[in-house]
Amino acid sequence: MQVGLHHYLTVSILLFSLGLLGVIMRRNLLVIYMSLELMLNAANLALVSFSRFNDKLDGQVLVFFIITVAAAEVAVGLALIVALYRKRQSAHVEDLTSMKL
Amino acid sequence: MNASLISLEISVIGLGLVLMLADLFMPAERRKFLGYAAIAALGVLLLASFAGCGSCSLTGTAFHGAFVNDGLSLFFKRLFIIAAILVLFVAVEFSDRLTAISEYYSLIVFALAGMLFAASANDFAMLFVSIELITITFYVLVSFQRNKLASLEAGVKYLILGALSSAFMIFGIALIWGTTGQLNFTELAAVASQFADSKIFLLGVLLVLVGLGFKIAAFPFQIWAPDVYQGAPTPTTAFLAIGSKAAGFVLLMRFLFSAIPSITHSHALSTMLIIVSGITILYGNLCALPQRNLKRLLAYSSISHAGYLLLGVAALNANGQAAILYYLAGYLFTVLAAFLVIALVLRQLETEDVSGLAGLNQRSPLLAATLTIAMVSLAGIPPLAGFFGKFLLLKSVVEAAQTTGNPGYYCLLFTALVGVVISLYYYFNVVRAIYWSKEPKDVSPIEMSGAAKLTAWLCIAGIFALGLFPNAVLNFALLAVGGLK
Numbered sequence A: 001m002q003v004g005l006h007h008y009l010t011v012s013i014l015l016f017s018l019g020l021l022g023v024i025m026r027r028n029l030l031v032i033y034m035s036l037e038l039m040l041n042a043a044n045l046a047l048v049s050f051s052r053f054n055d056k057l058d059g060q061v062l063v064f065f066i067i068t069v070a071a072a073e074v075a076v077g078l079a080l081i082v083a084l085y086r087k088r089q090s091a092h093v094e095d096l097t098s099m100k101l
Numbered sequence B: 001m002n003a004s005l006i007s008l009e010i011s012v013i014g015l016g017l018v019l020m021l022a023d024l025f026m027p028a029e030r031r032k033f034l035g036y037a038a039i040a041a042l043g044v045l046l047l048a049s050f051a052g053c054g055s056c057s058l059t060g061t062a063f064h065g066a067f068v069n070d071g072l073s074l075f076f077k078r079l080f081i082i083a084a085i086l087v088l089f090v091a092v093e094f095s096d097r098l099t100a101i102s103e104y105y106s107l108i109v110f111a112l113a114g115m116l117f118a119a120s121a122n123d124f125a126m127l128f129v130s131i132e133l134i135t136i137t138f139y140v141l142v143s144f145q146r147n148k149l150a151s152l153e154a155g156v157k158y159l160i161l162g163a164l165s166s167a168f169m170i171f172g173i174a175l176i177w178g179t180t181g182q183l184n185f186t187e188l189a190a191v192a193s194q195f196a197d198s199k200i201f202l203l204g205v206l207l208v209l210v211g212l213g214f215k216i217a218a219f220p221f222q223i224w225a226p227d228v229y230q231g232a233p234t235p236t237t238a239f240l241a242i243g244s245k246a247a248g249f250v251l252l253m254r255f256l257f258s259a260i261p262s263i264t265h266s267h268a269l270s271t272m273l274i275i276v277s278g279i280t281i282l283y284g285n286l287c288a289l290p291q292r293n294l295k296r297l298l299a300y301s302s303i304s305h306a307g308y309l310l311l312g313v314a315a316l317n318a319n320g321q322a323a324i325l326y327y328l329a330g331y332l333f334t335v336l337a338a339f340l341v342i343a344l345v346l347r348q349l350e351t352e353d354v355s356g357l358a359g360l361n362q363r364s365p366l367l368a369a370t371l372t373i374a375m376v377s378l379a380g381i382p383p384l385a386g387f388f389g390k391f392l393l394l395k396s397v398v399e400a401a402q403t404t405g406n407p408g409y410y411c412l413l414f415t416a417l418v419g420v421v422i423s424l425y426y427y428f429n430v431v432r433a434i435y436w437s438k439e440p441k442d443v444s445p446i447e448m449s450g451a452a453k454l455t456a457w458l459c460i461a462g463i464f465a466l467g468l469f470p471n472a473v474l475n476f477a478l479l480a481v482g483g484l485k
Helices: A005-025 A029-054 A058-088 B003-025 B028-051 B071-097 B101-120 B124-142 B149-180 B185-195 B199-216 B224-231 B234-259 B267-288 B294-314 B318-345 B365-379 B385-404 B407-435 B450-468 B471-483
Strands: B060-062 B067-069
Touching: A005 A029, A005 B149, A029 A058, A029 B149, A058 B124, A058 B149, B003 B028, B003 B060, B003 B067, B003 B101, B028 B071, B028 B101, B067 B071, B067 B101, B071 B101, B071 B234, B071 B318, B071 B450, B071 B471, B101 B124, B101 B234, B124 B149, B124 B199, B124 B234, B149 B185, B149 B199, B149 B224, B185 B234, B199 B234, B199 B294, B224 B234, B224 B294, B234 B294, B234 B318, B267 B294, B267 B407, B294 B318, B294 B385, B294 B407, B318 B365, B318 B385, B318 B450, B318 B471, B365 B385, B365 B407, B365 B450, B385 B407, B385 B450
Parallel strands: none
Antiparallel strands: B060 B067
8 A cells, every 4th residue: 555645644533632632631731742742743743744744844944943943842741741740739721720700 | 036125024033132132131120121122123113114214115035935025914014013012012011920021022023023924924834824923922922921721821821722723724735735836825726716626725725714714713713712811911912903803904915816816706705704704793793792700892893803904805895894904903913903902901800890981081081081982983983993993894885785686785884883773882881990980999199101091092092083083094905905915
């Protein structure tokens, strides 16, 4: 069987859906954050496979930008989650309820 | 390639770095005044962009068309610089409640750099990187009061939802690029009509719109706004309300009217814009009604204002686009006036309840007048900036209804008018708390620094000038949107 663009895209969409499911279902901030990274990487996979099968390199260059931005986002995000953990001794979304109507 | 086109951005980034370095050599008690240095430097850049000296107001494209300097980007760049200057004034007043104040200043300046790039983005890579520069900077700015739980909580909520929306957006960009093979907006516009039937391409467009809808806090991507606005330090909230929203709108306008104009003018997408605009207006105004927390109230009001601004997008004509630019200019002064007063008045109070405004007209007539004018302008009462902006937006919707004959536009017009009537109630509730509260507990006068007075007068002057002499800004706005389809 020849592995084609459709297979890669299917995997990419599966990864994206799994990540989205994780963000919605999981209750721990760190796991939610990991799921978000999964979604970003699903987009990376789609870009790289489009790039390979369309013989254009723009997509791969964009992937480098995405990886860099995601690294910056993780640095800030983990620092924030750690700061919150120190304050509340918890990283669960149920505890993020100090602000309500 | 013409790298001198980005001289404005390079200067702003340089300013941010200088502010961070200056922190090392400044004694702690004088760091607060670095804010004035930043304001002065941004003021010089603003003048340079008006005077046309150097290359600050050149037009053209750079980096293979990824970066474009035209009327639209110049209009927004000036708007962003003015916003950053006024936010820095508020930040100086707020500095006693923040640790590491010079980092706060430099983060504001870095966010400004992201907004300047966003104003010029003409390529999906540029769009993504500039929007992330703004968003990631705002994660830190929102959670800057690390010792306050509300601030951290707001930061984490913004982080999770912001990262989610960027994941959607980047997946949308991947799908658009995969089907069309174009990242550049100008080149995409030439081929977009061939893909009008491609499901994958349309899904990509939809996902990019999700990411941009999050930035402007449009329904159904508005859930983050109330908590983040409430928990963030007041200057951050002000910058979020005007800077981040305006950056979202310039990117939305470029994406819809310069990258995919043929899709935007299709029936399906214009209907979607009408529905989103109407629901956003109603949601923001109805949810603002029971609010007692001032910042939360302004958050819901900012959601409804995103809805009003979307009227101009949904109208799909040049007058609507120009009205957006005008409305944002008026909104800039109005929102900053409101947040300046909140930063000053609620300094001693733990809560941000509306009742904290009791007796403000005796404590400081200037602040009372500033907040009243801001509220009246937000409600859309003539002759202030908010009235004329709403008038222009509604007029563009009427025009669209007449040219297309789409009955949806009349429903939208009716919804917007209902929204304005609802909003009168909660805006005048704030005014009533200032002037007609029973037995204010605290009647001690509020000390205002000279800079705070100057900011208040600048905001009042801006609101009145835009409302009384709209033509200058409106003509500039009409010229600026000339390149959009």
